[in-house]
Amino acid sequence: MAVLTRYGTSTQETYAYSLVDHLNWLHVNNRSPDTIAFDDLRRYMNGATGQADGVYGLAWRRPDQKPLGTSAAGNVATVVKAYYLSLQASGNVRADLIEALTSGRSFTRHGRAGRTVESNPLAPHTGSRRPRFLPDEVVQALFEPGVLTTARDVMIVTWLHDGGLRVGGLCGLRFCDLHLIRHHPCGQRADPHVHVVGRDDNPNGA
Known part of the structure; x- marks a missing residue:
């Protein structure tokens, strides 16, 4: 998908898994991008992170799939937001959804390549x-x-x-999870960092 081309090869792989998960949710719930509201995306994120009430919205995930952790949910939130923003030019997305996704506060990442980054209202809140x-x-x-x-x-x-x-988490790391340069295109943070991504296909079972 065109939305993935803005990222590097290793990040594309991580985000592709996340985007496929969301597209599966759309398919199972018989929804299309032009009908999705912000509340729908919040329910999707709640389902993916194990915070949904009852079984509604969980049918797209296999019974053996564990809820996403904070880091993995942050990846999902990033690519889901990017996906719907990429549809804005075609008009195949609700205007109120775009407004909700872009109405958060902005902040500047410091450093030589300092840039303004918008917060993501879909991302899970991290505790202190x-x-x-x-x-x-x-x-x-x-x-x-x-x-x-x-x-x-x-x-x-x-x-x-x-x-x-x-x-x-350490045993489950893959090379694409290591963002060891400042201001990595993932946009999650300015400093070098790693993403701990929940997967069920690691050869070592991590």
């Missing part, structure tokens, strides 16, 4: 709670000579400690 870390003395003990014997082990402990990742 910080993950719990191992005490510094425990981490220091792990880095004593002879404890971590391979570069892989050093990387794993470093990423778990410094990045706040969980073991399952």
Whole structure:
């Protein structure tokens, strides 16, 4: 789809999964983009993140699919918003939906490539709670000579400690999830970061 061409190859793969999920929801609910209202998209996001009441809106997802986490839901919100905005020129989308998607506050990302970015009203709200870390003395003990014997082990402990990742999230990372440059086209944040994306086809089962 044309909406994906604005992103790099690795990001296209991540967003393509998210967009297919939304298109499946449209198909199962017998809806088309020109009839969708903002409340419909909120219900879709609630269903994808496991916050929907009852079973309505969940039929498009398999029973074994877990609700999306915050990071994965943020990816979905990004590409869903981009999808409907891309339909604006053709007139195949409701004007009130476009207004609702673009009426949020804007903020400027700082740095050499500082740019203005609109907030996404579909994105989940993130709390201020910080993950719990191992005490510094425990981490220091792990880095004593002879404890971590391979570069892989050093990387794993470093990423778990410094990045706040969980073991399952780290084991499920793919190259396309690593946005290790500033101002990555995904637009989620200015600093280098990773996306923990829920998948059910990782060879290691993560």
